[in-house]
Amino acid sequence: MALNDEKLTKLLEEIDSLRERIREVKEKRLQLIENIRDLKARKRELIERRRTLIDEAKRLREERKNLIEEIRNLRSKRRELRERLKEILKDLSEKRKLLNQYQSRVKAPIHVIQRRLQQLEWKQMTSVLPLEVEKEIIQEIARLEELLEQAYRAKQIKKEVYESKAELMKLRLELSGLTSKINGISNKITSIDSRISELSKEIEELSxxxxxxxxxxxxxxxEIEKMTNYLQELYAQLRDKREQYVNILKEKQKEEIMRRLEEKRRRIEEKVSKSKTRRLSLEELKLLYGEVEEIENE
Known part of the structure; x- marks a missing residue:
């Protein structure tokens, strides 16, 4: 009896220890599950942030692509303008040379030449001149007419020079505007490249x-899987300890029943020995001669 009591006490202690260990492991496992839940929430935030940055980088790359195409077109247009500028400068140089040639020949203004021509023509028509004088007048008129033609040509060239200068100024302004626009777009592309680099670095850090x-x-x-397996082991140990406890308890109860039966038998035997004529009751007979299991079942 004392041995079984000692075993039961020890088993209860072991059961309590297992329950406490199970409780501790379950708490740790629950904490790990909470940690995973928090980590997954943080992960979702980081993934969303990374997706936002990737979208921004994608948008900037598309914008950069468009700007590069725009700057390519502007540079092509600028090359065309520069070629046109060279052509005008070349043409202007030739016209200036030609103008200098005409101006070196024509010293007098057009109105002076015209007045002189009119005078000579009037003189030729209204005066009777010697043949030699008339011949000189005709030659002078021819010279003045040629000079007048050169003067008109010089005037036309001068006008064209002014027009070319105006076109040059216009082209230079346009070139300046294009260059300014190209520089502005280049700066914007540089800024976009810098931002894309920052985004790439941040995306890499987030990843x-x-x-x-x-x-x-x-x-x-x-760790959770290990703890789950460990819990299964602990639960198996707990079931085993409980089974042991129940078996020992049953054995103890059986021993107690046997002890009480033996006590009752002893008393009946004492009564029989004291009074041999006394008849035993059915219950007493069962106690004396019945099997323990039969008595327990009753």
Missing amino acids: SKIGGINEQIQKFSE
Whole structure:
């Protein structure tokens, strides 16, 4: 009896210890599950942030592509304008040379030449001149007419020179505007490149953090799996200890029943020995000669 009591006490202590250990492991496992839940929430935030940055980088790359195409077109137009500028400068140089040639020949203004021509023509028509004088007048008129033609040509060339200068100024202004626009777009592309570089770095950092979180989640998941397996072992031990406890308790109860039966038998035997003529009751007979199991079942 004392041995069974000692075993029961020890088993109760072991059962309590197992229950406490199970409680501790379950708490740790629950904490790990909470940690994983928090990590997954943080991971979702980081993934969303990374997606936003990727979208921004994609938009900037598309914008950069459009700006590069625009700057390519502007540079092509600028090359065309520069070629046109060269042509005008070349033409202007030739016209200036030609103008200098005419101006070196024509010293008098057009109106002076015209007045002189009119005078000579009037004189020729209204005066009777010697043949030699008339011949000189005709030659002079021819010379003045040629000079007048050159003067008109010089005037036309001068006008064209002014027009070419005006076109040059216009082209230079346009070139300046194009260059300014190209520089502005180039600066914008540089700014976009800088931002894309920042985004790429931040995206890489976020990917690294997400990778770190995945490793933590994997580590915690493995620990949870180990704890779950350990809990199964602890529950198996607990069931085994409970079975042992129940079996010992049943054995103790059986021993107690046997002890009481033996006590009752002893008393009946004492009564029989004291009074041999006394008849035993059916219950007393069963107690004396019945099997323990039969008496227990009754």
